[in-house]
Amino acid sequence: MILKDVLTFLKLDNNDPIPYDLLLLADPSKRLVDQYLKQSDLYIARQNDETIGVVVLFPLAAEVVEIKNMAVKPNFHGKGVGHYLIENVVQVALLNKQKSICIGTANSSLGQLYLYQKLGFEITDIKKYFFTDNYAEPIYENGIQAKHLLVLVRQLNDLQKDKL
Template structure:
């Protein structure tokens, strides 16, 4: 298993397809990848996962997108990508790392908290304001962004 840093110009269709699992807007994905820090996870030539980090403020960084191929989910790969993101943030002297997810993303909310993230706020109706199509996960309409943070 290898986690490699990529440049935006190295992104292929398979990367975008994977990012679309976590964010249904290809337009937004392409925008934040242009100035984001991208890592992919591969086993030989098989793409397993991807993560995009996005610096903001003086000493903060956000995990803008993290996704694991559906056939590899449930095997700890998401946790490995999160740990790599946290490690990168510490190595680059960020003071805080943030991640946001939908109110309906029950598995993700559990994973992020198990990795040490704490809920800090809710951006009400974020997904209603920013996405044209309704998102439903786990039988719940995704309306609100739950923001979690970790102090480093």
């Protein structure tokens, strides 16, 4: 497990380089990434001088924000970086008076589904054939083709703020 005190959570501004190497791990379409980055806030997790994780927050409505992209460098998988990123964006959402935060992931993203549910996200919707309809090349994870987008939502309130 990575010690949280050695990680830094930072919001990137328009002058900072975009960590496409990480973003494209979670979404292989640079065209789609560029579309949602225009309206999003981009945060990174750094250890020493190395960017090891990224998360993108996209406003959906006045009180709803979406985690549009989240990725961790492969050699840091399973070390708590994804958990750290989500904990921090939940705090950002709470500070911005958001009522809920949602995230979408593929039916084949087994590790991500485990993490999101462990952190209080509930599956609320399935967008059938999202990946086969929106990506030219098939995407495979864990030996399973990504076909459907599972939407998960975490309700935010003052009680949850105290738990984090």
